[in-house]
Amino acid sequence: MRRWAALGVAVAVVSLAGCSGFQSVLNPEGDNAISIARLFWFFLTVCASIWIVVMAILAMSLVRARRNTAPETRDQRRMGFVIGGCVAASVIILVVFTLASFFTNKSIAAAPEDPLTVKVEAHQWWWQVTYLDKRIDHRFETANEIHVPVGRPILLQFESPDVIHSFWMPNLAGKQDVIPGRFTELTFTVEKPGIYRGQCAEFCGIEHAHMGMYVVAQEPFEFDKWRGRQIGDSVPPTNAMLRHGYMVFVSNACASCHTIRGTDAGGVVGPDLTHFGSRLSIAAGTVPNTMANLQGWIANPHGIKPYTQMPSVALAGDDLTAVSQYLESLK
Amino acid sequence: MKTRTVLDVSPLPESSFGSRTLTWWGTLAFMSLEGMGFALAIGAYIYLRVFSTHWPLNSPPPDLWPGTIVTILLVISAIPNHFMATWARAYDMRKVRAGLTLMSLLGIAPLIVRAFEFWGMRLRWDTDAYGSIVWFLLGLHTTHLLTDVGDTVVLNVLMFTRHSANPRRFSDVSDNAFYWDFVVLSWLPIYFVLYWLPRL
Amino acid sequence: MSAAPEILRDTDLAERSLEERITHIWRTPSGIIGWLSSVDHKVIGLRYIVTAFTFMGLAGVAALIMRLQLAQPNMHVVNADRYDQLFTTHGSTMMFLFAVPVMEAFAVYFVPLMIGTRNVAFPRLNAFGYWVYLFGCIMLWASLFSNSGPDVGWFAYVPLSRGYGVGHRPDVWAQMITYTELAALAVAVEIVATVFKMRCPGMTLDRIPIFVWGGLVLAFMVLFAMPAVMVSSTMLILDRLVNTHFFDVSLGGDALLWQHLFWFFGHPEVYIIFLPGTAMISTMLPAFTRRPVFGYMAVVLSLAATAFFSFGLWVHHMFVTGLPRLGESFFTASSMAIAVPTGAQIFCWIATIWDGRPRFATPFLFICGFIFTFVIGGLTGVMVASVPLDTQVHDTYFVVAHFHYVLIGGAVFPLIGAVYYWFPKFTGRMLSETLGRWNFWFAFIGFQIAFFPMHILGLEGMPRRVYTYTPEMPWGGLNLISTIGAFIFATSFVLLLINVAKSLRSGVLAGDNPWNAETLEWATTSPPLPQNFTRIPVVSSRAPLWSGDDTFPVIAGMRADKREVLLTTLTEAEPDIRESSPGPSIWPLIAALTTGFTLLWSIYTPWAIVYGALPVAVSLIGWFWPKGTKEDES
Ligand code: HEA
Ligand code: HEA
Ligand code: CUA
Ligand SMILES: [Cu+2]
DSSP states (O other), X not given: OHHHHHHHHHHHHHHHHHOOOTTOTTSOOBHHHHHHHHHHHHHHHHHHXXXXXXXXXHHHHHHHHHHOOSOOOTTHHHHHHHHHHHHXXXXXXHHHHHHHHHXXXXXXXXXXXXXXXXXXXXXXXXXXXXXXXXXXXXXXXXXXXXXXXXXXXXXXXXXXXXSOEEEOOTTTOOOEEEOTTOOEEEEEEBOSOEEEEEEOOSOOSTTGGGOEEEEEEEOXXXXXXXXXXXXXXXXXXXXXXXXXXXXXXXXXXXXXXXBOTTSSOBOOSSOOOTTGGGOSEETTTTEEOOHHHHXXXXXXXXXXXXXXXXXXXXXXXXXXXXXXXXXHHOO | OOEEEEEEOTTSOSOOOGGGSHHHHHHHHHHXXXXXXXXXXXXXXXXXXXXXXXXXXXXXXXXXXXXXXXXXXXHHHHHHHHHHHHHHHTTOHHHHHHHXXXXXXXXXXXXXXXXXXXXXXXXXXXXXXXXXXXXXXXXXXXXXXXXXXXXXXXXXXXXXXXXXXXXXXXHHHHHHHHHHHHHHHHHHHHHIIXXXXXXX | OOOXXXXXXXXXXXXHHHHHHHHHHHSOOSHHHHHHHOOOHHHHHHHHHHHHHHHHHHHHHHHHHHHHHHSSTTOOSSXXXXXXXXXXXXXXXXXXXXXXXXXXXXXXXXXXXXXXXXXXXXHHXXXXXXXXXXXXXXXXXXXXXXXXXXXXXXXXXXXXXXXXXXXXXXXXXXXXXXXXXHHHHHHHHXXXXXXXXXXXXXXXXXXXXXXXXXXXXXXXXXXXXXXXXXXXXXXXXXXXXXXXXXXXXXXXXXXXXXXXXXXXXXXXXXXXXXXXXXXHHHHHHHHHHXXXXXXXXXXXXXXXXXXXXXXXXXXXXXXXXXXXXXXXXHHHHHHHHTHHHHHHHHHHHHHHHHHSOOOOOHHHHHHHHHHHHHHHHHHXXXXXXXXXXXXXXXXXXXXXXXXXHHHIIIIIHHHHHHHHHHHHHHHSBOOOHHHHHHXXXXXXXXXXXXXXXXXXXXHTTOBSSOSOOOTTSTTHHHHHHHHXXXXXXXXXXXXXXXXXXXXXXXXXXOOSOTTXXXXXXXXXXXXXXXXXXXXXXXXXXSOGGGSOOSSEEEEEOOBSSSOEEEEXXXXXXXXXXXXXXOOOOSHHHHHHHHHHHHHHHTTTOTHHHHHHHXXXXXXXXXXXXXXXXXXXXX
């Protein structure tokens, strides 16, 4: 038993210390996630110690008991006291745990002043992102990707038109369910520039596995540059190929589902593609946004995301390349 | 293993009434789980009310009369029900038969008025969440009413057959009365929730 | 009233002929009809156990397929549609068709034996319960095999299950709930009445075996928890069938109402599974440490306290739904509090071992494996009980790890131990110890390899219920390890199967009390005669079989010409009434079939309830109408 205990803990520590990543609880870069991580290591240490102690006593009793000859009934009262002591100790530890999580909870729930407010609408199975602003003409929409300035509090306001989803950026903050008919929100501040990945955490149907998204944390000036570009309309096609691509887009079903600001494409079923070329991924973090992937996606979305809501639209080979080039040109 | 007799149970009776019998405890157990069901359904009603801006959503409060009549009928029926239980304990066949017949009728009467109660809700189960929950509560209680009346009628018939000559039957009768009390009691909070909460 | 003269009592007969006669009266009639009409709690208990394990096996195989699919990124063992059906059926089966029923089954089998009576309180209700349960099992798995298995998770959150499910899949789930709840409630009612009124003379409250306390606690939790899921699943069916709007946000309904109702049941549910497991530990431990369990009172009180607390924890499954933070903190506190009684039990068991002389037989190995594993699961439970921590690990593999540690460590390990412990009582033969040891080590090591990595996966950001993941995620390695572990663990069940098959034929003959245990089930033959006890025993201590004297105190004066049980008073267990106990009947099966088909049909049309009402009513009347047997007539 003791051998096992030792091994178990060894495995635990090594593997926990070992892991890091852009979708991990264990290398937090947001204030919210950082304080939770601190709490986590505290809980882990205490619980691991408790477990080791309990196992040690069990092991001792097994070894000792082997030697027992006659069933002892002398020290019953003493054992009673020992157990009482253990229970008391447990109570104390649990009170400490409760208080610790209570105060952490308060700190992360605190309302921020002058946050950057972003509306996030969860769909089966992609994220619609709307940057709110007092000036209507400064509002803009994108998908599956949130850019934020480091150091400034972010306030995400969630909505869901279909089922329950859950917004989760492990490196930045704890998760928050997105529930139809309920208003929920989440605040955090990113400490370090970088690209963080997250994923829908509440089972929301058949493509729940492919509902990822990115948070891109930038220095404030870079963020403002990006924001400036996003507010503007799409860049008009500059050469024949792109113009052809544009024509393909608007003359096919595409336009009935997708919006490209500054063009006739005004569909609202799918993601806004106005600046699609500037995004990291296709189909909610399913594949990287490359020319090849894009062509593959448009030709046959279900080949990349089997149950996606986007239908495959029959396009001639050169139409396909053209429309893909056009979309990639939308930086 | 060799045994030694330490106790003779032959003088003990072979049947009895109330909490000395198994059926009574079975009935009590069923009551508590059904009572729990009622409580949760009422909880759901209150929950929906709390989370909606106005209540009853877009409908007028239900018509008081049918529900009130049912309530009165049920409360009245509790009295003969009580007597029937005491007659059963006295093994008084004639009175028990009369009592059962009366109780069957007193069970059917509220069932008839109950039909008008659904009507008096002034909306359908598929109108909105309010309609759903009131029909649910009414339906839940109606099933209990229905099953117990059914049980009473069957027992009533049974008591007119040769099987009636059996102390066990009288125990059944008193358990049946016991359950009827539950049907009556469980209705009162539901009546309050359905008819008076929307008016508060 | 009943004609006095031709009464026959056990005192009128010699020992031998008495046993034959009573056995004849209590036996299950021969022939297929007889087999289907059995109301013997042992027969039904065993049917429950075998059925539960069969479906556990199937659900386990489903899990193995899931593990293969997850072993590496972008695998194509099954597609998303299949995967969703698999994990839903796996979870639903394990919780509703295996864990809870198997615990009830052990109670149905052993409670009457341990309290020294001849059958459960309502034998026909018991039979009815089993048939309905079987109906539910078959329906769920038939629909899985016909590609219409539920695919919305074992807690079927709305709105997904309300309006987004494929075809009738969510209805299948909801109706399966109805069947198993019916069965569970039936068992609960029986156990309560049995334990309260049928304990043998002298078995006062403080002499009730802990396993029986466990059964009683289980029964009470079922009585008060199951109605919640009954109500919610009924609402779901109504929403889907006759379009009510309980969960329809657009018309005044609410999505979280479902979660509150479900978890008000769902949390107690997990202790319904766990507490009988602990009761098994407390019952087996004395036999292997050769001393009574330390702190009987403490253990019994912990059982009660845990059961009571568990009704105030449900919100800890809803920490990220955006409920008021302060309210949530209350549920953190209550969730932590529940660790205290559980801890007390663990400490008492260790004290028992400390003070005893353990015999390292297979059941004892599983007891040790239980403590080792469950404490890990319990501690991760305490971690997820903290709101901030839970906002990170909720709905990730960390939680999957938590609940497999507590479910398998806390319920399945004791259960397998119990199978080794009581197999001789079931069959009269011992299971092989050598195979038993292999079984244990495969189970123990395989389990840790399969489920420990899941903690880390969860922290590395792997959500649960994903049918695959992209290669850019660093999850492949640990998932592969976990899959390998799962197969090692599964092997342990194959070993168990082999062991059972071999021992049934060639196992060592057990005798009445192979473990030299203390409780009454060991006072009768293995396997027990249909009547359990030819003469009802009388007890004067908590450990009647350790009293030391060679003759066994019993009562006389029971009738020997019909099925009769002895009712005793609630607290002091003084003899009170000799009631007759119903004999075999085919009607429970008929009633189960009529109700079963009515409910199944109602998935397709609400009118089924109306049409079905008549046959159901008829079968119930047929059930209760006296048949003129001796049992009926007096
Ligand atoms: C056998 C079943 C079982 C048992 C016994 C438990 C026991 C506990 N569980 Fe668990 N739980 C489940 C089955 C079980 N659970 C399941 C199935 C789910 C998931 C459902 C789903 O989402 O699918 C779940 C989910 C779950 C959640 C929700 C997680 C989430 O979805 O985000 C939480 C949160 O609080 C929780 C907490 C606890 C706690 C505090 C205990 C405590 O009872 C543990 C107490 C025991 C100990 C603590 C160890 C022994 C004690 C000592 C050695 C004393 C010293 C200890 C200390 C001082 C800390 N459980
Ligand atoms: C008592 C409950 C219980 C038990 C014992 C198990 C046992 C196992 N579970 Fe399960 N599990 C749950 C309860 C349980 N589980 C629940 C409630 C969920 C949540 C579902 C949801 O999210 O809705 C879940 C979810 C779940 C998941 C997460 C799925 C997801 O979120 O995507 C995984 C993934 O690895 C998993 C794996 C396993 C494995 C490998 C086993 C292994 O222990 C299985 C061991 C193998 C066997 C038991 C089969 C071998 C037996 C034989 C070969 C015998 C012969 C066969 C016959 C007789 C037919 N389980
Ligand atoms: Cu959206 Cu899971
Ligand atoms: Cu819980």
